[in-house]
Amino acid sequence: MRYxxxxxxxxxxxxxxxxxxxxxxxxxxxxxxxxxxxxxRRLAEAIIGAREAIRPCGRCxxxxxxxxxxxxxxxxxxxxxxxxxxQPRDVAxxxxxxxxxxxxxxxxxxxxxxxxxxxxxxxxxxxxERLQEGRVREVILATNPNxxxxxxxxxxxxxxKPLGVTVTRIARGLPEGGDLDYADELTLARALEGRRPV
Amino acid sequence: xxxxxCEGVVLRTHDLxxxxxxxxxxxxxxxxxxxxxxxxxxxxxRLAAGIQPFTRAVYLCWQGRNxxxxxxxxVVESFAPLRAHxxxxxxxxxxxxxxxxxxxxxxxxxxxxxxxxxTLRALAEAEPEVHAESPAALLGGLERLLLSFQWKLLALTxxxxxxxxxxxxxxxxxxSAGEVAVSLAEGGVVxxxxxxxxxxxxxxxxxxxxxxxxLLRAPLKAALGLRLSPGAAAALSALTRDYxxxxxxxxxxxxxxxxxxxxxxxx
Numbered sequence: 001m002r003y004x005x006x007x008x009x010x011x012x013x014x015x016x017x018x019x020x021x022x023x024x025x026x027x028x029x030x031x032x033x034x035x036x037x038x039x040x041r042r043l044a045e046a047i048i049g050a051r052e053a054i055r056p057c058g059r060c061x062x063x064x065x066x067x068x069x070x071x072x073x074x075x076x077x078x079x080x081x082x083x084x085x086x087q088p089r090d091v092a093x094x095x096x097x098x099x100x101x102x103x104x105x106x107x108x109x110x111x112x113x114x115x116x117x118x119x120x121x122x123x124x125x126x127x128x129e130r131l132q133e134g135r136v137r138e139v140i141l142a143t144n145p146n147x148x149x150x151x152x153x154x155x156x157x158x159x160x161k162p163l164g165v166t167v168t169r170i171a172r173g174l175p176e177g178g179d180l181d182y183a184d185e186l187t188l189a190r191a192l193e194g195r196r197p198v
Numbered sequence: 199x200x201x202x203x204c205e206g207v208v209l210r211t212h213d214l215x216x217x218x219x220x221x222x223x224x225x226x227x228x229x230x231x232x233x234x235x236x237x238x239x240x241x242x243x244r245l246a247a248g249i250q251p252f253t254r255a256v257y258l259c260w261q262g263r264n265x266x267x268x269x270x271x272x273v274v275e276s277f278a279p280l281r282a283h284x285x286x287x288x289x290x291x292x293x294x295x296x297x298x299x300x301x302x303x304x305x306x307x308x309x310x311x312x313x314x315x316x317t318l319r320a321l322a323e324a325e326p327e328v329h330a331e332s333p334a335a336l337l338g339g340l341e342r343l344l345l346s347f348q349w350k351l352l353a354l355t356x357x358x359x360x361x362x363x364x365x366x367x368x369x370x371x372x373x374s375a376g377e378v379a380v381s382l383a384e385g386g387v388v389x390x391x392x393x394x395x396x397x398x399x400x401x402x403x404x405x406x407x408x409x410x411x412x413l414l415r416a417p418l419k420a421a422l423g424l425r426l427s428p429g430a431a432a433a434l435s436a437l438t439r440d441y442x443x444x445x446x447x448x449x450x451x452x453x454x455x456x457x458x459x460x461x462x463x464x465x
Protein backbone atom coordinates (compact mmCIF):
# COMPACT_ATOMS: atom_id res chain seq x y z
CA MET A 1 0.00 0.00 0.00
CA ARG A 2 1.26 3.48 -0.85
CA TYR A 3 1.24 5.94 2.03
CA UNK A 4 0.23 9.58 1.76
CA UNK A 5 3.30 11.61 0.79
CA UNK A 6 3.94 13.15 4.27
CA UNK A 7 3.86 9.71 5.93
CA UNK A 8 6.12 8.19 3.29
CA UNK A 9 8.55 11.08 3.78
CA UNK A 10 8.57 10.61 7.56
CA UNK A 11 9.24 6.87 7.18
CA UNK A 12 12.06 7.56 4.70
CA UNK A 13 13.69 10.03 7.10
CA UNK A 14 13.38 7.67 10.07
CA UNK A 15 14.93 4.84 8.03
CA UNK A 16 18.10 6.94 7.79
CA UNK A 17 18.67 6.58 11.56
CA UNK A 18 21.22 3.96 12.65
CA UNK A 19 19.72 0.57 13.41
CA UNK A 20 16.28 1.53 12.10
CA UNK A 21 14.89 -0.61 9.29
CA UNK A 22 11.74 0.04 7.25
CA UNK A 23 9.49 -1.89 9.67
CA UNK A 24 10.73 -0.02 12.76
CA UNK A 25 10.52 3.28 10.89
CA UNK A 26 6.93 2.53 9.99
CA UNK A 27 6.09 1.70 13.62
CA UNK A 28 7.72 4.91 14.87
CA UNK A 29 5.97 7.01 12.23
CA UNK A 30 2.52 5.69 13.17
CA UNK A 31 3.28 6.07 16.86
CA UNK A 32 4.12 9.74 16.30
CA UNK A 33 1.07 10.30 14.11
CA UNK A 34 -1.32 8.80 16.63
CA UNK A 35 0.11 10.73 19.62
CA UNK A 36 -1.06 14.29 20.39
CA UNK A 37 0.42 16.86 18.00
CA UNK A 38 2.26 18.45 20.94
CA UNK A 39 4.41 15.31 21.41
CA UNK A 40 5.57 15.39 17.80
CA ARG A 41 6.30 19.12 18.03
CA ARG A 42 8.36 18.63 21.21
CA LEU A 43 10.41 15.90 19.55
CA ALA A 44 10.96 17.98 16.41
CA GLU A 45 12.00 20.99 18.50
CA ALA A 46 14.37 18.86 20.59
CA ILE A 47 16.06 17.55 17.44
CA ILE A 48 16.40 21.00 15.86
CA GLY A 49 17.41 22.61 19.17
CA ALA A 50 20.16 20.06 19.79
CA ARG A 51 21.36 20.19 16.20
CA GLU A 52 21.63 23.99 16.24
CA ALA A 53 23.04 24.44 19.74
CA ILE A 54 25.57 21.59 19.82
CA ARG A 55 29.01 21.97 18.25
CA PRO A 56 32.46 20.53 18.91
CA CYS A 57 34.38 22.23 21.71
CA GLY A 58 37.26 24.16 20.15
CA ARG A 59 39.63 22.82 22.79
CA CYS A 60 38.81 19.15 23.46
CA UNK A 61 36.51 18.32 20.53
CA UNK A 62 33.70 17.02 22.75
CA UNK A 63 30.17 17.96 21.72
CA UNK A 64 28.96 20.95 23.71
CA UNK A 65 26.52 23.87 23.80
CA UNK A 66 29.22 26.25 25.07
CA UNK A 67 32.74 26.73 23.79
CA UNK A 68 35.02 25.86 25.58
CA UNK A 69 32.91 23.12 27.15
CA UNK A 70 32.21 22.62 30.87
CA UNK A 71 34.78 19.82 31.10
CA UNK A 72 37.47 22.14 29.77
CA UNK A 73 36.57 25.08 32.04
CA UNK A 74 35.80 23.20 35.28
CA UNK A 75 38.45 24.51 37.74
CA UNK A 76 38.11 21.36 39.86
CA UNK A 77 39.55 19.15 37.13
CA UNK A 78 43.23 18.22 36.84
CA UNK A 79 45.03 19.98 33.98
CA UNK A 80 48.03 17.66 34.16
CA UNK A 81 46.22 14.47 33.02
CA UNK A 82 44.68 14.22 29.57
CA UNK A 83 42.52 11.31 28.44
CA UNK A 84 42.43 10.75 24.67
CA UNK A 85 39.31 9.05 23.31
CA UNK A 86 37.94 8.30 19.84
CA GLN A 87 34.40 9.70 20.05
CA PRO A 88 32.33 12.12 22.16
CA ARG A 89 30.28 9.16 23.43
CA ASP A 90 33.51 7.73 24.91
CA VAL A 91 33.80 10.88 27.07
CA ALA A 92 30.33 10.12 28.41
CA UNK A 93 31.38 6.50 29.11
CA UNK A 94 34.50 7.64 31.00
CA UNK A 95 32.50 10.23 32.97
CA UNK A 96 30.04 7.54 34.07
CA UNK A 97 32.90 5.90 35.99
CA UNK A 98 33.26 9.06 38.15
CA UNK A 99 36.91 7.95 38.55
CA UNK A 100 38.63 10.32 36.17
CA UNK A 101 39.05 13.98 37.08
CA UNK A 102 41.43 15.11 34.36
CA UNK A 103 40.72 16.68 30.96
CA UNK A 104 39.72 15.04 27.68
CA UNK A 105 40.72 15.17 24.05
CA UNK A 106 38.40 13.69 21.41
CA UNK A 107 40.03 12.53 18.17
CA UNK A 108 36.76 12.08 16.24
CA UNK A 109 37.81 8.73 14.81
CA UNK A 110 40.64 6.23 14.77
CA UNK A 111 43.36 5.40 12.29
CA UNK A 112 41.97 2.81 9.89
CA UNK A 113 44.40 2.07 7.06
CA UNK A 114 41.90 -0.10 5.15
CA UNK A 115 39.24 2.62 5.20
CA UNK A 116 41.75 5.27 4.14
CA UNK A 117 41.51 7.09 7.50
CA UNK A 118 44.96 8.40 8.32
CA UNK A 119 46.46 10.59 11.07
CA UNK A 120 45.60 13.77 9.16
CA UNK A 121 41.89 12.95 9.36
CA UNK A 122 41.92 13.02 13.19
CA UNK A 123 42.36 15.86 15.69
CA UNK A 124 46.00 14.95 16.31
CA UNK A 125 47.48 18.35 15.44
CA UNK A 126 45.19 19.97 18.03
CA UNK A 127 46.32 17.37 20.60
CA UNK A 128 50.00 18.14 20.01
CA GLU A 129 49.28 21.88 20.30
CA ARG A 130 47.65 21.28 23.69
CA LEU A 131 50.63 19.24 24.85
CA GLN A 132 53.05 21.94 23.76
CA GLU A 133 51.43 24.33 26.25
CA GLY A 134 53.40 22.29 28.81
CA ARG A 135 50.78 21.70 31.52
CA VAL A 136 50.01 18.05 30.71
CA ARG A 137 52.21 15.48 32.52
CA GLU A 138 50.36 12.29 31.54
CA VAL A 139 48.36 11.29 28.48
CA ILE A 140 46.01 8.32 28.90
CA LEU A 141 45.30 6.61 25.58
CA ALA A 142 41.72 5.35 25.93
CA THR A 143 41.07 4.36 22.31
CA ASN A 144 39.10 1.16 21.70
CA PRO A 145 40.91 -2.16 22.22
CA ASN A 146 40.54 -3.14 18.55
CA UNK A 147 42.87 -2.89 15.57
CA UNK A 148 41.97 0.71 14.71
CA UNK A 149 42.18 1.86 18.34
CA UNK A 150 45.48 0.06 18.77
CA UNK A 151 46.94 1.62 15.62
CA UNK A 152 45.89 5.05 16.87
CA UNK A 153 47.36 4.46 20.34
CA UNK A 154 50.68 3.21 18.92
CA UNK A 155 50.89 6.14 16.54
CA UNK A 156 50.11 8.71 19.26
CA UNK A 157 52.54 7.12 21.73
CA UNK A 158 55.30 7.49 19.15
CA UNK A 159 54.46 11.18 18.62
CA UNK A 160 53.97 12.10 22.27
CA LYS A 161 56.85 10.30 24.06
CA PRO A 162 59.57 12.56 22.63
CA LEU A 163 57.74 15.54 24.21
CA GLY A 164 58.66 14.22 27.67
CA VAL A 165 55.04 13.43 28.61
CA THR A 166 54.18 10.10 30.29
CA VAL A 167 52.00 8.02 27.96
CA THR A 168 49.77 5.30 29.43
CA ARG A 169 47.24 2.92 27.87
CA ILE A 170 44.03 1.82 29.58
CA ALA A 171 44.23 -1.77 30.91
CA ARG A 172 42.67 -4.75 29.18
CA GLY A 173 41.51 -7.97 30.71
CA LEU A 174 38.54 -9.66 32.34
CA PRO A 175 35.23 -7.84 32.71
CA GLU A 176 33.92 -7.18 36.22
CA GLY A 177 31.74 -10.06 37.41
CA GLY A 178 32.98 -12.31 34.58
CA ASP A 179 33.71 -16.00 34.75
CA LEU A 180 37.29 -17.14 34.09
CA ASP A 181 36.11 -20.31 32.41
CA TYR A 182 34.23 -18.30 29.79
CA ALA A 183 37.03 -15.86 28.97
CA ASP A 184 38.73 -16.22 25.59
CA GLU A 185 42.46 -17.02 25.39
CA LEU A 186 43.56 -13.57 24.20
CA THR A 187 41.71 -11.69 26.92
CA LEU A 188 43.04 -14.08 29.56
CA ALA A 189 46.58 -13.63 28.24
CA ARG A 190 46.17 -9.84 28.43
CA ALA A 191 44.77 -10.12 31.95
CA LEU A 192 47.82 -12.18 32.99
CA GLU A 193 50.18 -9.64 31.42
CA GLY A 194 48.50 -6.83 33.33
CA ARG A 195 48.33 -8.57 36.73
CA ARG A 196 48.99 -6.45 39.82
CA PRO A 197 50.19 -7.17 43.36
CA VAL A 198 47.35 -7.27 45.93
CA UNK B 199 19.79 -24.45 12.50
CA UNK B 200 22.55 -26.04 10.40
CA UNK B 201 26.04 -25.64 11.86
CA UNK B 202 29.34 -25.98 10.06
CA UNK B 203 33.00 -25.47 10.90
CA CYS B 204 35.42 -23.48 8.81
CA GLU B 205 38.96 -22.27 9.23
CA GLY B 206 39.78 -18.77 8.10
CA VAL B 207 41.75 -15.57 8.47
CA VAL B 208 39.86 -12.38 9.28
CA LEU B 209 40.52 -9.78 6.58
CA ARG B 210 38.44 -7.00 8.08
CA THR B 211 35.35 -6.29 10.14
CA HIS B 212 32.55 -3.73 9.96
CA ASP B 213 30.28 -2.57 12.74
CA LEU B 214 26.76 -3.83 12.26
CA UNK B 215 23.57 -2.80 14.09
CA UNK B 216 23.83 -2.04 17.81
CA UNK B 217 26.61 -4.34 19.01
CA UNK B 218 27.36 -6.80 16.17
CA UNK B 219 30.27 -7.07 13.79
CA UNK B 220 30.25 -8.27 10.21
CA UNK B 221 33.35 -10.41 9.72
CA UNK B 222 34.95 -10.78 6.30
CA UNK B 223 37.35 -13.69 6.31
CA UNK B 224 39.25 -15.73 3.77
CA UNK B 225 38.82 -19.48 4.09
CA UNK B 226 40.49 -22.34 2.21
CA UNK B 227 37.15 -24.16 1.74
CA UNK B 228 34.71 -21.37 0.84
CA UNK B 229 36.89 -18.58 -0.50
CA UNK B 230 35.95 -15.20 0.89
CA UNK B 231 33.27 -15.65 3.50
CA UNK B 232 31.05 -13.21 5.39
CA UNK B 233 29.46 -13.94 8.74
CA UNK B 234 27.98 -11.89 11.53
CA UNK B 235 29.32 -12.07 15.08
CA UNK B 236 26.34 -11.15 17.27
CA UNK B 237 27.12 -8.94 20.25
CA UNK B 238 30.85 -8.93 19.45
CA UNK B 239 31.25 -5.25 20.36
CA UNK B 240 30.18 -5.84 23.94
CA UNK B 241 33.03 -6.20 26.45
CA UNK B 242 31.87 -9.61 27.64
CA UNK B 243 31.63 -11.14 24.17
CA ARG B 244 33.49 -14.42 23.78
CA LEU B 245 33.74 -13.83 20.04
CA ALA B 246 35.41 -10.39 20.13
CA ALA B 247 39.01 -11.54 20.45
CA GLY B 248 38.74 -14.24 17.78
CA ILE B 249 37.29 -12.01 15.09
CA GLN B 250 39.94 -9.29 15.17
CA PRO B 251 41.56 -8.64 11.80
CA PHE B 252 44.57 -10.85 10.94
CA THR B 253 43.43 -13.62 13.35
CA ARG B 254 43.52 -17.20 12.07
CA ALA B 255 40.87 -19.31 13.75
CA VAL B 256 38.42 -22.17 13.39
CA TYR B 257 34.86 -20.86 13.41
CA LEU B 258 31.70 -22.71 14.24
CA CYS B 259 29.07 -20.99 12.12
CA TRP B 260 25.31 -21.23 11.75
CA GLN B 261 23.55 -20.92 8.44
CA GLY B 262 21.34 -17.88 8.17
CA ARG B 263 18.81 -16.97 5.52
CA ASN B 264 20.82 -14.05 4.13
CA UNK B 265 23.91 -14.00 6.26
CA UNK B 266 25.58 -16.75 8.27
CA UNK B 267 26.58 -16.19 11.87
CA UNK B 268 29.49 -17.16 14.10
CA UNK B 269 28.62 -19.11 17.20
CA UNK B 270 32.07 -20.12 18.51
CA UNK B 271 35.69 -19.27 17.78
CA UNK B 272 38.85 -21.21 18.49
CA VAL B 273 41.94 -19.14 17.75
CA VAL B 274 44.68 -21.04 15.87
CA GLU B 275 47.17 -18.17 15.42
CA SER B 276 46.37 -14.73 16.79
CA PHE B 277 49.38 -13.05 15.09
CA ALA B 278 49.47 -10.69 18.09
CA PRO B 279 52.66 -8.84 16.95
CA LEU B 280 50.69 -7.60 13.93
CA ARG B 281 48.50 -5.55 16.27
CA ALA B 282 51.29 -4.53 18.65
CA HIS B 283 53.65 -2.77 16.20
CA UNK B 284 52.58 0.07 13.99
CA UNK B 285 54.65 -0.96 10.96
CA UNK B 286 53.51 -4.60 11.14
CA UNK B 287 49.90 -3.48 11.56
CA UNK B 288 50.13 -1.23 8.50
CA UNK B 289 51.73 -4.00 6.41
CA UNK B 290 49.19 -6.63 7.51
CA UNK B 291 46.34 -4.19 6.74
CA UNK B 292 47.74 -3.76 3.25
CA UNK B 293 48.00 -7.53 2.68
CA UNK B 294 44.47 -8.20 3.98
CA UNK B 295 42.94 -5.34 2.01
CA UNK B 296 44.55 -6.69 -1.14
CA UNK B 297 43.22 -10.20 -0.43
CA UNK B 298 39.76 -8.74 0.10
CA UNK B 299 40.01 -6.93 -3.23
CA UNK B 300 41.12 -9.89 -5.36
CA UNK B 301 39.06 -12.74 -3.92
CA UNK B 302 35.43 -13.76 -4.36
CA UNK B 303 32.87 -15.57 -2.26
CA UNK B 304 32.33 -19.28 -3.05
CA UNK B 305 35.63 -19.41 -4.92
CA UNK B 306 37.99 -21.38 -2.67
CA UNK B 307 41.67 -21.22 -3.52
CA UNK B 308 43.66 -23.06 -0.86
CA UNK B 309 46.98 -21.82 -2.29
CA UNK B 310 45.87 -18.22 -1.83
CA UNK B 311 44.93 -19.02 1.75
CA UNK B 312 48.33 -20.58 2.36
CA UNK B 313 50.02 -17.51 0.87
CA UNK B 314 48.03 -15.24 3.20
CA UNK B 315 48.90 -17.29 6.29
CA UNK B 316 52.61 -17.45 5.33
CA THR B 317 52.61 -13.71 4.71
CA LEU B 318 50.96 -12.79 8.01
CA ARG B 319 53.33 -15.14 9.83
CA ALA B 320 56.35 -13.61 8.10
CA LEU B 321 55.13 -10.06 8.81
CA ALA B 322 54.60 -10.97 12.48
CA GLU B 323 58.02 -12.59 12.84
CA ALA B 324 60.20 -10.34 10.66
CA GLU B 325 63.06 -8.95 12.72
CA PRO B 326 64.75 -5.65 11.97
CA GLU B 327 68.28 -6.04 10.71
CA VAL B 328 70.95 -6.55 13.35
CA HIS B 329 72.14 -3.27 14.91
CA ALA B 330 69.35 -1.39 13.19
CA GLU B 331 66.31 -1.73 15.42
CA SER B 332 64.67 1.32 13.95
CA PRO B 333 61.18 1.64 12.48
CA ALA B 334 62.85 2.36 9.12
CA ALA B 335 64.75 -0.95 9.15
CA LEU B 336 61.66 -2.91 10.18
CA LEU B 337 59.55 -1.15 7.58
CA GLY B 338 62.15 -1.93 4.88
CA GLY B 339 61.93 -5.66 5.70
CA LEU B 340 58.14 -5.63 5.78
CA GLU B 341 57.98 -3.79 2.44
CA ARG B 342 60.19 -6.47 0.85
CA LEU B 343 57.90 -9.19 2.22
CA LEU B 344 54.91 -7.30 0.80
CA LEU B 345 56.60 -7.09 -2.61
CA SER B 346 56.99 -10.86 -2.65
CA PHE B 347 53.38 -11.31 -1.43
CA GLN B 348 52.03 -9.06 -4.18
CA TRP B 349 53.84 -10.81 -7.03
CA LYS B 350 52.90 -14.25 -5.72
CA LEU B 351 49.30 -13.06 -5.37
CA LEU B 352 49.32 -11.78 -8.95
CA ALA B 353 50.78 -15.08 -10.15
CA LEU B 354 48.15 -17.13 -8.27
CA THR B 355 45.30 -14.99 -9.63
CA UNK B 356 46.42 -15.44 -13.23
CA UNK B 357 48.57 -12.37 -13.80
CA UNK B 358 52.05 -13.94 -13.63
CA UNK B 359 54.32 -11.75 -15.76
CA UNK B 360 56.61 -13.15 -18.45
CA UNK B 361 60.11 -11.73 -18.28
CA UNK B 362 62.30 -14.33 -20.05
CA UNK B 363 61.09 -13.69 -23.63
CA UNK B 364 59.01 -11.18 -25.58
CA UNK B 365 55.38 -11.59 -24.59
CA UNK B 366 54.27 -10.78 -28.17
CA UNK B 367 56.57 -12.93 -30.35
CA UNK B 368 58.21 -15.30 -27.87
CA UNK B 369 61.73 -14.35 -29.00
CA UNK B 370 64.44 -13.88 -26.36
CA UNK B 371 64.80 -10.21 -25.45
CA UNK B 372 68.28 -8.73 -25.25
CA UNK B 373 68.46 -5.87 -22.78
CA SER B 374 69.92 -2.71 -24.19
CA ALA B 375 72.34 -1.00 -21.82
CA GLY B 376 70.89 -2.90 -18.86
CA GLU B 377 67.31 -1.85 -19.55
CA VAL B 378 64.21 -3.72 -20.72
CA ALA B 379 60.77 -2.60 -21.87
CA VAL B 380 57.88 -4.00 -19.85
CA SER B 381 54.29 -3.75 -21.04
CA LEU B 382 51.83 -3.61 -18.13
CA ALA B 383 48.93 -4.35 -20.47
CA GLU B 384 50.54 -7.42 -22.07
CA GLY B 385 52.01 -8.61 -18.78
CA GLY B 386 55.71 -8.95 -19.56
CA VAL B 387 58.77 -7.76 -21.46
CA VAL B 388 58.49 -6.77 -25.10
CA UNK B 389 61.20 -6.71 -27.76
CA UNK B 390 62.07 -3.51 -29.69
CA UNK B 391 59.85 -4.61 -32.57
CA UNK B 392 56.73 -5.05 -30.41
CA UNK B 393 57.32 -2.31 -27.85
CA UNK B 394 55.60 0.30 -30.05
CA UNK B 395 52.30 -1.57 -30.36
CA UNK B 396 52.15 -2.74 -26.74
CA UNK B 397 50.15 -0.87 -24.09
CA UNK B 398 51.47 0.87 -20.98
CA UNK B 399 55.18 0.30 -21.64
CA UNK B 400 57.73 1.09 -18.93
CA UNK B 401 61.48 1.03 -19.56
CA UNK B 402 63.14 -0.42 -16.47
CA UNK B 403 66.55 -1.62 -15.29
CA UNK B 404 66.87 -5.34 -16.13
CA UNK B 405 67.74 -5.77 -12.44
CA UNK B 406 64.06 -5.11 -11.67
CA UNK B 407 62.59 -7.90 -13.81
CA UNK B 408 65.32 -10.19 -12.48
CA UNK B 409 64.26 -9.32 -8.93
CA UNK B 410 60.58 -10.11 -9.66
CA UNK B 411 61.53 -13.46 -11.22
CA UNK B 412 63.61 -14.19 -8.10
CA LEU B 413 60.75 -13.23 -5.76
CA LEU B 414 58.35 -15.50 -7.66
CA ARG B 415 60.72 -18.48 -7.50
CA ALA B 416 61.93 -18.14 -3.91
CA PRO B 417 60.00 -18.74 -0.68
CA LEU B 418 58.30 -15.63 0.72
CA LYS B 419 60.78 -15.06 3.53
CA ALA B 420 63.70 -15.00 1.07
CA ALA B 421 62.47 -11.51 0.14
CA LEU B 422 64.04 -10.23 3.37
CA GLY B 423 67.43 -10.77 1.73
CA LEU B 424 66.54 -8.85 -1.44
CA ARG B 425 69.24 -6.29 -2.23
CA LEU B 426 68.81 -3.76 -5.04
CA SER B 427 70.44 -0.48 -6.03
CA PRO B 428 68.35 2.50 -4.80
CA GLY B 429 67.22 3.27 -8.38
CA ALA B 430 66.15 -0.31 -9.03
CA ALA B 431 64.37 -0.53 -5.68
CA ALA B 432 62.28 2.55 -6.52
CA ALA B 433 61.59 1.19 -10.03
CA LEU B 434 60.49 -2.18 -8.55
CA SER B 435 58.09 -0.43 -6.14
CA ALA B 436 56.65 1.64 -8.98
CA LEU B 437 56.32 -1.39 -11.30
CA THR B 438 54.56 -3.39 -8.58
CA ARG B 439 52.14 -0.53 -7.87
CA ASP B 440 51.38 0.12 -11.54
CA TYR B 441 51.10 -3.57 -12.48
CA UNK B 442 48.75 -4.22 -9.58
CA UNK B 443 46.63 -1.15 -10.29
CA UNK B 444 46.40 -2.00 -14.01
CA UNK B 445 45.34 -5.64 -13.58
CA UNK B 446 43.27 -5.40 -10.43
CA UNK B 447 41.81 -2.00 -11.37
CA UNK B 448 42.19 -0.73 -7.82
CA UNK B 449 44.89 -0.02 -5.34
CA UNK B 450 44.76 -0.63 -1.57
CA UNK B 451 43.98 2.43 0.53
CA UNK B 452 46.30 1.09 3.25
CA UNK B 453 49.24 2.13 1.06
CA UNK B 454 48.75 5.74 2.23
CA UNK B 455 49.38 4.82 5.88
CA UNK B 456 52.49 2.82 4.98
CA UNK B 457 53.72 5.93 3.15
CA UNK B 458 53.05 8.11 6.23
CA UNK B 459 55.14 5.72 8.34
CA UNK B 460 57.89 5.64 5.75
CA UNK B 461 58.02 9.45 5.64
CA UNK B 462 58.25 9.62 9.43
CA UNK B 463 60.93 6.93 9.59
CA UNK B 464 62.97 8.78 6.99
CA UNK B 465 62.73 12.16 8.69
